[in-house]
Amino acid sequence: MPSWGVPQAHRVITVVSERSSAVPQTCPRIPMTEAGPKKRLNPKRTPIREVDPGERRGAFIEAVLPYTPEEAIEEAQRCIQCGKPWCMEACPIGQDPRGYIKLLAHGDFTGARDLILRDNPLATCLGTVCYHYCERVCPVAKKGDPIAVRHLKRAALMYAGPATPYQPATPSNGQKVAVIGGGPAGLMNAWILGQRGYEVTVFEATDRLGGLMTQTIPAYRLTDDSFAQDMARFANLPVRFHFHSSFPDDIDIDGLLKEYDAVFIGLGTHKSKRLGIPGEDLDGVIPALKYLKESKRGERASIRPRVVVIGGGDVAMDSARTALRHGAEEVTILYRRSREEMPADDQEIKEAMDEGVKFQFLVAPKRFLGVKRLEGIELQQMILGPPDESGRRKPIPADAEPIMMRCDAAITAVSQEADLEGVPPDLGLKVGKDGVLEADPMSGATARPGVYAGGGASVVHAMAAGKRAAFAMDAYMMKKRNRAP
Ligand SMILES: Cc1cc2nc3c(=O)[nH]c(=O)nc-3n(C[C@H](O)[C@H](O)[C@H](O)COP(=O)(O)OP(=O)(O)OC[C@H]3O[C@@H](n4cnc5c(N)ncnc54)[C@H](O)[C@@H]3O)c2cc1C
Ligand code: SF4
Incomplete structure (x- = not known):
């Protein structure tokens, strides 16, 4: 299998994925039911098992275990096969879970996998890291737990074996x-256009594909093996990859447009936002993306004993949990609002808490303390005011004494944005509200004809942007083709 730029030394082949390859394409030990999904609503989710927090907090092993084939069938049979496709409508790439859940309910893992892969080239990865917007709207939640759609996708991909x-x-x-x-x-853009007969060349600045997903999401949530499985299915498409090719240093748009009929730009958000407070350049203050990237590349395996992480999103959770695995004695997440307003996924918060990460709410960093090397942090106590434009209650400084806290390392995970330094202004590319490149939201078209751009704050939103642009690029190039003498 090609390495897709993932260095062999950093691969994590887990017990779970070894077990998956041992399961035959159709599972003979599972009786094929004729009954299909159960008629009566079963409100209780088939439990999802986790590795014991005490065991997993010291190692980069997958934290959440997959369903067994039997459990997957049981869970799939809970789906009531809604007439209105709530789950599909909530999915940014428009994947309809109903069809594959129905196949799973009948024990047809291969059929389910094939259906999933029609719409979703990164399904193995999404089986563990998707934010499962579909589950948030599943009406079964009104009576109990929503259908575990993400976990079912994971089971389909695991037990059906490698796809053609x-x-x-x-x-x-x-x-x-x-x-x-x-x-x-x-x-996603390359996958769609490659299948439609275009010759696609992907220029990637680093030595690996997958973007922030593979560069930062720790192996206890996403293994390199999952991504390698997704990429193996690209092998026969007319899609080539050029690594260490950075825009605009190594590639210029004018040159590209002479050789290529259309260009898609998806650079992501690789710059951690600075807090802008005194002491931010002290030794020991580390931007989260830098920290997680170094960890994922195997360049960092330890951290100082007392760690604080500033932020309340998933990047903060991953930083805190990674610090535990790097041997930190105490890790505290500092967040300026309360638990209710935390943007991180509830499951990620729970897993972090179970592993022993501490949380201090309603505090904002005022300054880092130390001479050259970080020794502590001064915190402003906060209270919550009325909701701001994000709909969450706004943190306001409280009339209270500052809190002094000792720490040896501080990971800043407040937000990230696109790094557009050096991008020529005449391209008409701007950073949008969510920190990614701004382009027409429906087509990804930029001000420059033939140049499209997109990205997103989640894997599946980024894929959706790549998909929308692929359709628009296809139409644009078809016109060009038809005009040609
Ligand atoms: C720690 C962390 C955890 C996350 N967890 C989840 C999760 O659980 N679920 C989820 O759905 N999302 C998660 N996300 C978000 C998700 O990873 C991103 O939303 C998604 O990867 C964005 O995809 P993209 O293609 O827009 O950009 P990116 O993933 O950033 O990909 C952009 C690619 O372009 C390359 N590039 C950048 N600049 C240049 C240049 N100048 N020239 C050439 N190439 C360039 C980059 O190296 C990268 O490979 C997480 C993000 C982080 C940081
Ligand atoms: S919304 Fe829930 S119950 Fe309805 S079809 Fe989708 S997964 Fe099944």
Whole structure:
């Protein structure tokens, strides 16, 4: 299997994925039921098992275990197969879970996998890291727990075994596409256009594909093996990858547009926002993306004993849990609002708490303390005011004494944004509200004809942006093709 830029030394092949390859394509020990999904609503989710927090907090092993085939069938049979596709409508890439859940309910893992892969080239990864917007709208939640759609997807991909690589649906049409950035947005774009007969070249700045997903999400949530499985299915598509190709240093748009018929840019958000408080440059204050990238590349395996993490999102949770695995004695997340307003996924918060991460709410960092090396942090106590434009209650400084806290390392995880330094202004590319490149939301079109851009704050949102742009690029290039003498 090609390495797809993932260095062999950093791969994590887990017990779970070894077990998956031992399961045959159709599971003979599972009786095929004729009954299909159960008629009466079963409100209780088939439990999802986790590795004991005490065991997992010291190692980069997968924290959440997959369903067994029997458990997956049992869970799939809870789905009431809604007439209105709530779950599909909530999915940014429009994947309809009903069909594959029905197949799973009948024990047909291969059929379910094939259906999933029709719409979703990164399904193995999404089986563990998708924010499962579908589950948030599942009406079964009104009576109990929503259907575990993400976990069912994971089971389908695991127990059906490796799929046949994708084939281009149409022969080459002679037109060429350049994709800058090999993250989820760029890969989705390349996958669609490659299947539609375009020759696609992906230019990636680093030595690996997958973007922030593979560069930062720790192996206890996403293994390199999962991504390698997704990428193995690209093998027969007319999609080539150029690594260490950075825009605009190594690639210029004018040059690309002479050689390629259209360009998609999906650069992601790789710059951690600074807090802008005194002491931020002290030794021991580390931006979260830098910390997680170094950890994922195997360049960092330890951290000082007392760690604080500033922020309340998933990047903060991953930083805190990674610090535990790097041997920190005490890890505290500092968040300026309360638990209710935390943007991180509830499950991630729970897993972090179970592993022993401490949380201090309603505090904002005022300054880092120390001479050259970080020794502590001064915190402003906060109270909650009325909701702000995000709909969450706004933190306001309280009339209270500051809190002094000792720490040896501080990971800043407040937000990240696109790094557009050096990007020529005449491209018309701007950073949007969510910190990614701004382009027409429906088509990804930029001010420059033939140049499209997109990305997103989750893997599946980024894929959706890549998909929308692929359709618009296809239409644009088709017109070009038809105009050609
Ligand atoms: C710690 C962390 C945890 C996360 N957890 C989850 C999760 O559990 N679930 C979820 O759905 N989302 C998660 N996300 C968010 C998710 O990873 C991103 O939303 C998604 O990867 C964005 O995809 P993208 O293609 O827009 O950008 P990216 O993933 O950033 O990909 C952009 C690619 O472009 C390359 N690139 C950048 N600049 C250049 C350049 N100048 N020239 C050439 N190439 C360039 C980059 O190296 C990268 O490969 C997480 C993010 C972080 C940081
Ligand atoms: S919304 Fe829930 S119950 Fe309805 S079809 Fe989707 S997964 Fe099944």
